[in-house]
Amino acid sequence: MIRAGIVGAAGYTGGELLRLLIHHPEVEVSFAHSRSQVGLPIHNVHTDLLGDSELSFTDQIHFDIDLLFLCMGHGASSEFMKENQVPDTVKIIDLSHDFRMSNEAVYGLPELNRDEIKNARFLANPGCFATAIQLALLPLAYNGMLREVHLSGMTGSTGAGVQPSASTHFSWRDSNVSAYKVFTHQHMDETGKSLQQLQPWFDKPINFVPYRGNFTRGIFVTAYQHCEWPLEEAIQVYKEYYEDHPFTWVSDVAIDVKQVVNTNKCVLHLEKHGSYLVIHSVIDNLLKGASGQAVQNMNLMFGFPEKLGLNLKPSAF
Numbered sequence: 001m002i003r004a005g006i007v008g009a010a011g012y013t014g015g016e017l018l019r020l021l022i023h024h025p026e027v028e029v030s031f032a033h034s035r036s037q038v039g040l041p042i043h044n045v046h047t048d049l050l051g052d053s054e055l056s057f058t059d060q061i062h063f064d065i066d067l068l069f070l071c072m073g074h075g076a077s078s079e080f081m082k083e084n085q086v087p088d089t090v091k092i093i094d095l096s097h098d099f100r101m102s103n104e105a106v107y108g109l110p111e112l113n114r115d116e117i118k119n120a121r122f123l124a125n126p127g128c129f130a131t132a133i134q135l136a137l138l139p140l141a142y143n144g145m146l147r148e149v150h151l152s153g154m155t156g157s158t159g160a161g162v163q164p165s166a167s168t169h170f171s172w173r174d175s176n177v178s179a180y181k182v183f184t185h186q187h188m189d190e191t192g193k194s195l196q197q198l199q200p201w202f203d204k205p206i207n208f209v210p211y212r213g214n215f216t217r218g219i220f221v222t223a224y225q226h227c228e229w230p231l232e233e234a235i236q237v238y239k240e241y242y243e244d245h246p247f248t249w250v251s252d253v254a255i256d257v258k259q260v261v262n263t264n265k266c267v268l269h270l271e272k273h274g275s276y277l278v279i280h281s282v283i284d285n286l287l288k289g290a291s292g293q294a295v296q297n298m299n300l301m302f303g304f305p306e307k308l309g310l311n312l313k314p315s316a317f
Contacts, residue, residue, distance in 0.1 A: 128289025
């Protein structure tokens with residue numbers, strides 16, 4: 001049994017972490033930190049946890065734990081690490097972007113760095129779009145076949161965090177779609193770094209157009225590039241790359257977001273159109289794109305079965 005603390009437990013990723021960890025057979029949640037909800041039962045904020053835990057939010061942090069999850073806004077994790085001397089005996093998983101490009105932390109994409117994750121003390125959890133995109137492209141990079149790639153992707157409103165904004169409130173988001181951060185999305189830096197880890201000479205643009213969708217959770221990414229492989233060969237290459245990875249699957253039929261929402265799965269589907277290979281990728285942005293992947297990484301770091309606590313069924317209808 002390991003003891004875990006969560007800093008920033010009142011947000012979406014903190015709530016999903018609490019839901020997963022409360023029911024994880026090898027974890028005891030030692031504290032759920034939140035400055036804004038001090039003293040309130042966690043089920044007052046995360047109402048889906050009513051009846052599952054009597055834990056309350058606290059503004060106190062202690063290090064009599066085995067693992068610390070950082071679920072704060074971007075920029076806050078680096079400040080936390082400057083202000084707190086976390087003992088070497090405590091492992092850390094940071095869900096912000098603060099350390100994803102740093103050599104201080106292991107980059108926590110299991111389908112790329114599983115062996116390094118197993119020995120990590122400080123881990124940077126990947127971004128949600130970055131996860132969906134990398135899982136669409138890693139087999140190409142592994143085989144030295146990555147070329148200039150074009151991508152589009154749509155994400156649900158929970159990807160923007162719990163604090164409401166002009167582009168997340170219901171009146172604007174409902175029945176609406178918009179593009180944002182065209183070719184400049186922050187997750188492209190970590191994506192490029194990972195792809196070059198497998199294909200060091202890759203220096204082509206990653207042309208990404210992200211969209212805000214009128215749904216709450218999930219990501220759908222479509223990537224395409226020139227590729228000489230016949231479709232059957234491409235499918236075989238992808239299935240072989242992911243055959244030892246329990247959460248990433250290649251589907252022989254068209255895919256949709258609902259088949260992965262509420263799970264830690266990534267599902268891929270490949271098509272061939274002329275000389276273009278098209279790869280579709282779907283994940284739940286809050287699970288495989290954040291908290292679920294963090295628990296997957298925790299399992300690897302502590303020697304638990306990789307799927308422990310993550311056998312989740314999607315709400316497909």
